[in-house]
């Protein structure tokens with residue numbers, strides 16, 4: 001019985017963990033896409049996708065679900081267990097992700113053809129995404145589910161996103177049972193719309209996220225008064241408030257806030273301000289939120305509904321869909337709010353709106369979520385004076401701010417108190433889903449505060465769950481810094497093997513140059529490997 005840490009090891013995206021619950025029988029917890037820049041290489045999966053029998057999905061965010069279509073295309077034909085709401089959200093999110101992959105690949109291909117290069121294939125297609133959805137088994141919270149011989153699970157509400165869960169596994173091998181909980185992303189207390197995280201359940205092993213493992217949220221600043229101030233200031237200048245927002249979850253929270261502002265007349269001088277949600281995906285997600293089980297909703301939201309109001313709908317809300325309508329927003333000069341995806345400005349309609357609005361100092365760009373290092377969102381947030389969009393240099397004159405007081409993640413104290421929310425604390429804690437400082441720092445905190453053995457393993461590390469000991473502790477493998485990885489099809493083999501060899505040598509040289517900051521031990525190991533390869537003492 002073995003757990004292998006594959007993705008989100010010392011980084012925040014690309015969640016993926018492999019468990020061998022009986023010899024030769026494998027399942028995955030999450031299968032997410034890496035986003036932004038990552039410092040470390042993710043190890044190759046040690047088994048073929050076709051050998052994996054199940055995937056258990058904590059929630060629908062792409063950094064947890066986004067590589068499922070690749071897994072399916074590579075031969076996975078088992079079942080994907082997730083809550084019903086996660087299943088509904090994945091249907092729209094994976095289709096959207098596939099469409100982005102296809103559009104990007106078509107664009108790259110067009111560019112390549114002009115320079116005699118080959119076709120670029122999408123990472124996956126809408127067909128791959130549709131095939132993936134056929135494998136989903138929608139589940140309910142708090143039900144014990146017998147999945148297979150020696151494998152039972154239970155989803156509990158993680159309070160992070162609609163349908164989000166932490167999963168308790170009961171694993172049995174040769175009469176010995178071990179319990180494992182995978183936290184997925186643990187939500188923040190008092191997020192609008194959804195419930196708070198359920199208490200942690202009894203477990204031997206806990207794998208826990210650490211996005212905010214060493215940081216504390218600002219508890220004093222509440223989002224609605226901040227939002228009102230930003231709107232007032234910008235509208236008084238005659239400007240537009242542009243919000244790059246994650247289509248699923250954050251957009252609906254913003255709609256909840258705008259409904260509160262309007263319902264309670266918190267901005268009376270602009271009571272009828274329009275809000276445009278320029279994201280087909282966000283609008284589909286809003287529909288899923290409106291139809292979700294009331295079991296997922298918190299008391300405040302249920303109260304609003306009981307009073308006859310719609311918690312995320314109000315007068316002045318416009319859901320533009322066509323791209324012509326989207327373009328028309330940029331010629332309309334009325335004070336307004338535009339919410340457009342994507343949240344880190346890496347894709348989606350937000351890029352068009354940024355191009356048309358960033359230069360104008362009447363406007364405000366308000367970020368409403370974490371901006372990963374290397375993304376356009378982070379670059380603007382960090383104070384860039386000029387950015388490149390669609391090949392054009394655009395001055396950044398708009399006011400740039402961040403909506404404080406909202407987070408979908410528990411902070412340091414929230415995570416620590418979640419660990420203590422069960423009577424019997426876990427014996428061993430694996431910390432993942434956090435950048436270098438957060439995951440290592442949080443592992444230390446768990447050790448100091450609770451005396452629990454805790455570790456943040458690097459990708460490729462393996463732990464024997466029966467014996468309670470490490471089988472393999474891997475060293476970090478630093479990633480070569482490069483532009484966004486776009487898979488290029490081999491196309492026609494126009495390169496001779498010799499040219500390919502020369503290219504590999506050049507790549508090796510680039511790789512070696514990227515290792516400047518690696519420890520001397522690592523450098524010696526690498527040197528030995530190269531010497532071994534060329535058989536020279």
Ligand SMILES: [Zn+2]
Nearest residue numbers: 059061160185
């Ligand atoms: Zn998440």
